[in-house]
Every structure is written in C-alpha cells, then in structure tokens.
Amino acid sequence: MRGLERIIRDHPFFAGLDDAFCQLVYGCAKNVRFAEGDYLFREGEAANRLYLLRQGRVALETKTPGRGTLIFRTLNTGDLVGLSWLVPPYRWAYDARALESVRAIAMDAACLRQKCEEDHDLGYDVMKRVVPILIERLHGTQIQLLDVYGDPV
Amino acid sequence: MAIQSDKLALAHDPMTPRVMRVLKRCHDGPQTVTLDIEPGDSAPFQPGQFNMLSVFGVGEVPISLSGAPTDHDRLRHTIRAVGPVSTALTRLSKGECLGLRGPFGNGWPMQQAEGHDVVLVAGGLGLAPLRPAIYQLLSERERYGRITLLHGTRSPADILFHREIMAWRRHRNIDIEVTVDHAPPDWRGHVGVVTRLISSVPFETGNTLAFVCGPEVMMRFAIAALKDAGLGDETIYLSMERNMKCAVGFCGHCQFGPVFVCRDGPVFRHDRLGGLLNLKEI
C-alpha cells in the first residue's frame, strides 16, 4: 500500500472506506504541512480544497470591527476542516489558521466533487461522512448562540 | 388534638442566620468574587452542598461551597453578581458581616465514586460547586481511577479558577480540558461546546461516574453526550438549581416535579429525575 493511501485509510474521516472508493479519492489527495500562524484558507476565497487534520490544531475565526479577530471554533487531529467546498458557490465563509504546526491531507475539492458526481455510490458514501460533521457543528453552534454562560437577561 | 409538644430548640431554628465575617475577598473573573467567611460553629460540609448567605437588609441567596471540605479555617463561596443580593455579596469586603445558614442539601456521590473513573463536566460558574469534589478526589487520589475535568465557559477571560486549573494540570494526576465559546486570536486552547470534549474522553464505560454542573441547557446536552459515550443514566449526577427561599423544604419554591431541590438535592442522579429535564417550564 502506498504511504498516502495508508494515511487516507487511517484518517477517521475515511474510516472503513471501501477499496475501490479509496482508489478513487486517492487521486485527489496530497500531504500538506502548515507552520504555526499559516492560514489554511481565508474568508471569501474559493473553496477548492478540504483538509483532513492528521496532527495539530486549527482555529476557525472571523473578523469583527471593534472586537478584532474572534475564534469561534477550533479543530483538532482527526477533524475535517472546511465545509464550503461541498455546495456552490464554493467560497470560504471564515479564516482557518494553524494554531500550531499542522499536518493534513489536502483534497482537491473539484476533483472529489467530480468523482462523486461520476459515481453516486461514492458520492453517497462521502455525504454520509460529511453530514454528521455538519450536524454536529450545527448543534454546537446552536448551543454557542444561546450564550448559556453569558449574563442573564 | 395537640401535637407532641417537644421542647422547642430555638437555638437550632434553621431559619435564623449566624452572623459571620468576611475573612478575605478576591476576584475570580468578570463579576465573580470568591469570599472566604469565618466558619464559626458550622458543621462540616460535603462537596456539592450549599449555604444560604444573607446581606442584612437586602436578602438571602443559596451559594455553593467552593472550597476544600478539609479546610476548617474558612468557608469559601464563589459568587457571581447577577441579582441584588448576589451583587451586594460580591461588594462585601474583609471584616464585614453577613448572615449564614447551612450547610444544606446533599453532595456529590464521593463514596460511590471510589474505585471508579470520574469525569467532571463544569459549565461556567458550575465549576464552583464541583471544586470541593475535585479537592477531595485529588487528596484521596489513590481511591479513584482516572479523573477528567472538562470545563466549558464563555471566553478565556471567564475561565473560573484559571491559575488553579493550570496548577492542577501541571502537578496533579488529573486530565483537564478547557473549551470556550469564543476566543481572541492568541488563545491556544479549544473553542467549541463542552459536549464535544466528552466524545474525546477515553471512557471505561461501566466503570465511570459523571458529575455535571452548569447551566441547565448545557447539562441537557452534556447528559446526551455522556450517554452517547456509553454512560448509563444511573452513573450521571447533576446539580440542579431553582429559586430557593428557605433551603429546608418549607417554602415550596425550589420544587422540580416531585423533588425539592434544597431538600432532596441539589445533586440528583439523572435517572431519578425521570426525564423532567426535557420538559418545558417544570
């Protein structure tokens, strides 16, 4: 097994991935590294990649006039960074910054989308892996919005 | 027909506060103050119990004990200024008098936890009622398995007992993860909800007890995450909060379905609340 293929198979996002699918997604993947402070992507840019963190912590953040930069979510080893590549207009809605030295699998989003389009079984498999993450982030965001630790009325 | 007329032990009227002095006051975060109060002849307390603290002429509120149960020189309370009484309490300074009744309520299940892993989930000020339990767990460390503290709060500036958490992390045998809802860019820790940390804890299910304290919404989600992680309802304990006036089961205010939070709680085993936590306006 090639090194990158093993890395893909070992990543929690692709846990239990079918051999044939692994061959398909393999062609879209490559290994990347980021130093502390590097941006994986920035708000407004084209969402043409997704990242599967192998090591390190990434901050998702947004800029607010008067409040400066605000981190609203951190992601860690094993997490998927980026969701905007999934649906048009494929544009990042926040910055992603490495809080420490980061190793990741970068997947070419256009490549992955095309393969999913060509093989709906693969597309369905990928969706089943992405949707739970989406839902988990939605629920997390919902609790954060409630500001449960904030000042009472 | 008259009732049995025992001697009326006025000295023990549970409604009369004892006058105590503030020994020390220190800030513990935004609008949050920790008061050390002289113990007088107070009975020893269990981790998780609370006192009723009065500012004379203003009123009285229930405040959890947040210090070490073995510290007999002071009664420590961590108070956030939210209403008139708690605000007045946070403004008391060293040497001033306040009224104290208690300790009241039950405590965390320290004995049941012996021989088990313990995971403590603290949301915001909910860390204060858990701190006595942490002290006890750490002071009798050999009696317990793996100990994990998960603390969720609003922002890094709101982390309760920040320096103490750092010290525990460095020197004590306890796994600690802190997460905040949002953070400035220099924050290196977790950002996100505390429930997310639960899924990353390596539980030995069947041998773990969870102590949960924080805002009710957060506790609901934490309980769900703990159950997803394999914990049974009978291993999850939570500390409830309701309006409280008397603390001894007379005034009726703190009812939560069949229980009086003051008398039967504040710590409840989740299965004994019978799903009430998911009903609105109980």
Place this chain on the structure above:
Amino acid sequence: MPEQQSLTPNGLQALLDALQARGYRIIGPTLRDQAVVYDDVQSLTDLPVGWTDVQEAGHYRLARRDDDALFGYAVGPHSWKHYLHTPVQRLWHAKHERDDIIVTTEPPEAPRLALFGVRSCELHAIAIQDRVLLGGHYRDVHYAARRQDNFIVAVNCAVAGGTCFCASMHTGPKAVAGYDLALTEIIDEGEHRFLIEAGTPEGVEVLSELPARQASNEDIALADAILASTAESMGREMQADDVRELLLAHLEHPRWDDVATRCLTCGNCTLVCPTCFCTSEEDSSDLTGTEMARSRRWDSCFTMDFSYLHGGSVRASHRARYRQWMTHKLATWHDQFDTSGCVGCGRCITWCPVGIDITEEVKAIRETSQEAGS
C-alpha cells in the same frame, strides 16, 4: 367505639366556657363580610346561627336557613392555616451595634388555641400541614408552637356544600381522627341537640365537665343517617385513586393549554386552600440600616416571582403555573409527603373568580386520555 353523649345548645355553651376556663383562645366560625370566617368566639351567638351558604364554581352566597342550626353551612374562604401557619410571620430581627450585627430569632408564639367547628376535611388538611412543616428533618418552629397546645372540636358535616367532594377523597364528611371532641348537630322535630364524643384523654376530661347525657340509640342512628345523606349529596366528585399516575402521564396534555386560557393566575386557590403551605421571605431595614428584619409570608406558585431564576421565571406561562399547582396538589404531593395535597373541601372551586373546577380539569384529562386509548 367511644361512647356518644348528647348535649343541648346550653351544654355546648358550657363547652365554650370550659375551654375558656382552661385558658384557651377559642377560634370558630363567625360571620364577617358576608362569609363564614374563622375568628374569636366566646358564645354560641358568635356563630352563624341559622345561616347556610350556597356554593358553586366561582360563587359563594350566604342564605337563611329555616332553623337555628349552628353549623348548617360548609367551609368558607378561611381555613385553620390562618391561625396555625399564619399569613405573615417575622422570623428574626437584627440590629447593627458598632461594627457588629446581633440577630434575634423571633420567639414562637404558642397561643393555646382551641379550634371550634373543625370539619373532617380540615382535620385532614391540618394533618397534611403537620407532615409538611413538622414531619421532615427540619421543623417549622412557629407552626410547631402554634400547634402544640391545640384543643380541637370537630363537627361532622350535616350539609355538603355545592363544591364539596370529601366523600370521594375519603376525607369526610365524618371526622374519624385528629380531634379532642367531635360533634354532630341534630335538629329534629324542633329539638336541637348535639351528639358528642371524645377522641383524646383531654377530650374525655372536658366532656366529663359538661352537662351531657348518654345519647339515645335513635339519635345515634339519626346522626349516621345525616352523615350518609351528606356523603350522598356532595356537589362534586373526584376519582382520586389513580390521579397521580394520570396527571404525571399527561404533563403535555392539551387541557393545560385550555385551562390556561381561563386561569387568571390570581392565586386565590392557593390562598383558600387549607394545605397550600408555600411562603416567601422578605428582608426589610430602616432607612439608616441599623434595624433589619426578615419576614415570611404566604406565597403562591401562581406568581411569576415564585420560580424566578437568573433573570426570568422558570414557569412563565399560565399553563405551566396552573399545571404546577394542580400536579403538585394531586400528584407530586404523594411523592413528597406520602399523601394527597387535596382534601376535597372545594374552596379552590368556589373562590376561583372564573370558576375553574379542579374536579372538572381532572375529569377532562381522564376522559380524553381514555379516548386516546392511553
């Protein structure tokens, strides 16, 4: 079976005299503000002689009887908790002295009360408040003091009120326990008399001082018949054996929304209820802050403040507050005190300004839950 004796109205006056001679402050039914209320009584003429009441949901009127019955009415807006668990009670007062504060507990008052004319439902209500305020780990010192020297003269009900349902709650109409003396009033062919029996040694002692004679078998039979007729003429009925389970299984029943459209959350039901015990506390001080005090007063779970927590009420809606009151009374009271909190006196029905009827509310939930097959 305790021996029944018979007293004339003059003999009953002798009972009042005997109680006063023993130092009791006698509280009994009197007329005030067009209602039967409990107040100081010295003579039988203080009682609502020849009056009855007409009670319906949201309706209470006094009416003349065609005889001189002393107890020819049901219960009014007052209950004995006015005297045992008083509406306002100072708990302590405190004084600043230099840089110190001296707190003085309010000494409990023990007024040696004789409760005259207590109905069976009310004996049950007193027993329930005893459990709540004295039966736990802590004792309410003020209630204990007011309860400790009571002499209780019960009256078996000769008429049922329009909103009464003690028979179905098994709390009346006959007093079976908790009294020193129990009376049954008989007016038959113009002859006015009272059957009387003692329930305690002190009752026996007081009775021995009264001009009583052995009750005739005919009178005993007559008293039984009166009680049977009262039990059969209850204005209301509640199927109480499974009401706890019924309500707890239907905490989200649409009937709560329905009753919420009618309920004004005025709290009348909690104030007239003989078992409602909830209180609140308030602190006061003089302008200089030298003298301070804390009092407790009756509170009601129908107020917004009752469940106030961190800037808002836990039970903000009318629906939640009515549900809290009714499920506490009929369901969770069992969990807390091993008894129902309802004695079937009907006060909450009569004194509800919009006539909400607790028996109807239970029935509605029961009927629709049966329709739904649950």
